[in-house]
Amino acid sequence: MGVVWVTLVVAAGVVVWLVAVYNGLVRSRNQVRNAWSQIDVQLKRRHDLIPNLVETAKGYMKHERETLEEITRARARAAEAGTVRERGAAESALSSALGRFFLVVENYPDLKANQNFLALQEELTSTENKVSFARQFYNDQVMKYNTRLQSFPTNMVAGTFGFKPEEFFEIETAGEREAPKVSFS
Amino acid sequence: MWELIQSNRRKSVLLLVMLATVLVGLGYFAGYFWNPRGGQLFGVLVALAIWAFMMLSAFGGGERILLATAGAREVKPEDAPQLYNILEEMKIASGISALPRLFIVDSAEPNAFAVGLKPDRSAVAVTTGLLARLNRDELQGVIGHEVAHINNRDTLFMTLAGVTVGAVVILADLFLRGLWFSSGRRRRSRDEGQLALIMLIVAIVLAILAPLLAQLIYFACSRKREYMADACSAQYTRYPEGLASALEKIASAPLRTREVNRVLAPMYIVNPLASRGRRVVGLFSTHPPVEERIRILRSMGGDTSLAGYEEAYRRLRKEPLVAAAMLQGVQPMEPRAPTTQAADERRQWRAARDLLHRVDGYRTIECGCGMRIKVPAGFSGRLNCPRCGRESAVG
Numbered sequence: 001m002g003v004v005w006v007t008l009v010v011a012a013g014v015v016v017w018l019v020a021v022y023n024g025l026v027r028s029r030n031q032v033r034n035a036w037s038q039i040d041v042q043l044k045r046r047h048d049l050i051p052n053l054v055e056t057a058k059g060y061m062k063h064e065r066e067t068l069e070e071i072t073r074a075r076a077r078a079a080e081a082g083t084v085r086e087r088g089a090a091e092s093a094l095s096s097a098l099g100r101f102f103l104v105v106e107n108y109p110d111l112k113a114n115q116n117f118l119a120l121q122e123e124l125t126s127t128e129n130k131v132s133f134a135r136q137f138y139n140d141q142v143m144k145y146n147t148r149l150q151s152f153p154t155n156m157v158a159g160t161f162g163f164k165p166e167e168f169f170e171i172e173t174a175g176e177r178e179a180p181k182v183s184f185s
Numbered sequence: 186m187w188e189l190i191q192s193n194r195r196k197s198v199l200l201l202v203m204l205a206t207v208l209v210g211l212g213y214f215a216g217y218f219w220n221p222r223g224g225q226l227f228g229v230l231v232a233l234a235i236w237a238f239m240m241l242s243a244f245g246g247g248e249r250i251l252l253a254t255a256g257a258r259e260v261k262p263e264d265a266p267q268l269y270n271i272l273e274e275m276k277i278a279s280g281i282s283a284l285p286r287l288f289i290v291d292s293a294e295p296n297a298f299a300v301g302l303k304p305d306r307s308a309v310a311v312t313t314g315l316l317a318r319l320n321r322d323e324l325q326g327v328i329g330h331e332v333a334h335i336n337n338r339d340t341l342f343m344t345l346a347g348v349t350v351g352a353v354v355i356l357a358d359l360f361l362r363g364l365w366f367s368s369g370r371r372r373r374s375r376d377e378g379q380l381a382l383i384m385l386i387v388a389i390v391l392a393i394l395a396p397l398l399a400q401l402i403y404f405a406c407s408r409k410r411e412y413m414a415d416a417c418s419a420q421y422t423r424y425p426e427g428l429a430s431a432l433e434k435i436a437s438a439p440l441r442t443r444e445v446n447r448v449l450a451p452m453y454i455v456n457p458l459a460s461r462g463r464r465v466v467g468l469f470s471t472h473p474p475v476e477e478r479i480r481i482l483r484s485m486g487g488d489t490s491l492a493g494y495e496e497a498y499r500r501l502r503k504e505p506l507v508a509a510a511m512l513q514g515v516q517p518m519e520p521r522a523p524t525t526q527a528a529d530e531r532r533q534w535r536a537a538r539d540l541l542h543r544v545d546g547y548r549t550i551e552c553g554c555g556m557r558i559k560v561p562a563g564f565s566g567r568l569n570c571p572r573c574g575r576e577s578a579v580g
Contacts, residue, residue, distance in 0.1 A: 123266075133277045
């Protein structure tokens with residue numbers, strides 16, 4: 001009699017634990033997906049802003065056709081990219097093309113005084129920031145989720161139910177690559 | 186970040202329990218003194234009733250009351266695109282569930298505060314003076330600090346603690362006044378005399394000390410939270426220099442407003458009531474000295490994460506800010522490059538005032554000479570152009 005009860009209690013305990021671990025993994029994976037959709041929204045927003053930017057700049061920058069075309073091309077490539085890794089590379093290229101563009105803009109005071117352009121520039125700067133903050137948040141979530149997948153005993157449950165590790169999103173923005181190693185002391 | 190909220194929550198609950206104990210204890214002794222037989226329960230009930238009433242009003246729209254007290258007006262996204270962009274950036278970086286509402290306060294003094302019991306019912310308010318003086322990076326640092334207060338549930342805690350401290354003050358006041366007026370009329374049976382005398386002394390001492398004690402607990406906690414919010418802001422923006430130079434500008438601005446509400450004062454990013462340039466932190470200051478906050482932010486070096494702030498904090502204050510367990514697994518974060526945009530005060534003053542006018546529903550009338558005249562919402566009739574003197578009809 002006692003043995004049966006002990007077995008039942010242990011079995012119930014195992015089931016409760018399994019459910020808790022499974023739900024925890026699902027929650028964690030959903031957090032990763034939510035974080036990804038935030039990046040996605042911002043990247044799309046950036047793609048939407050670019051035609052407008054190129055159109056506004058075209059009239060002022062007759063001699064910079066190459067710079068402008070490069071932005072358009074980079075945008076097209078980023079829109080086609082499939083996996084997280086490809087997307088990261090394509091968006092990096094777009095970021096650096098934009099970085100070069102904003103450097104060149106310094107030579108065109110008329111363009112810099114254009115209200116429409118200023119508004120676009122603020123939107124792009126902000127979108128760039130949002131992408132980088134959203135990426136930070138996404139990578140944090142991925143890190144947490146992957147750590148969870150790999151640690152014992154969660155990894156046994158994860159293996160059984162087919163949870164797969166998620167990819168980090170790496171994007172190199174122009175600003176970041178050139179960021180000076182500042183030491184405030 | 187979640188671990189931080191959890192640890193904060195445990196500490197906050199402990200603190201609120203302490204404050205509540207002070208409140209209930211005061212009620213108990215006051216009740217005993219009022220009537221030694223059964224009065225204790227009555228006293229506790231009165232204490233709880235005052236507390237519950239204040240709590241209900243805080244939850245039923247406390248943030249609206251606070252915002253109204255500060256004279257804050259809500260800003261729409263189309264009125265201040267850049268400000269909204271910055272707020273949204275900080276929302277993303279912090280991972281809070283909803284975008285706080287944005288308010289503007291008409292005050293020349295640069296300052297900002299956050300209110301709200303939970304992230305999806307929160308608000309951030311900035312003054313026109315702040316918008317006029319700071320550049321984009323500095324503004325981001327300040328907004329990051331305010332969003333951190335919301336994310337760390339400081340705004341919730343400050344409201345709960347503030348309400349409890351308020352209840353203690355009211356109860357102590359009631360009791361001491363009641364004592365004054367009723368001292369001649371009280372009857373006391375002889376055998377209880379000595380005990381009653383002891384209880385009376387305890388009650389009076391408690392009534393005098395309780396408000397002080399409650400405020401001490403409240404303030405000590407508030408200072409730690411300011412450092413924490415600075416640390417989070419540095420982490421969100423990945424650019425501590427932004428907040429540091431913003432604090433510098435805020436602290437060096439001429440002190441003009443004296444009409445700041447005392448209840449609101451602890452909520453601002455820099456205490457508007459504290460005298461400037463004072464270095465000692467009193468037991469009763471809600472904010473750490475600004476110079477120290479700036480020094481910590483500037484000595485963070487190449488790591489903008491919580492661990493980087495903690496290291497700078499320890500170096501300067503010789504004590505830990507957060508438990509070591511919370512820093513486990515924190516990745517070092519390199520600072521980002523600053524946005525190359527200097528503050529243009531004249532242009533920004535005009536933009537800030539324009540924003541205020543738009544929020545207040547002013548209409549712009551174009552005179553024939555090209556002069557743009559802003560007219561308050563309710564005005565109708567005729568007015569003369571201040572430049573060319575032409576008359577135009579409004580309304």
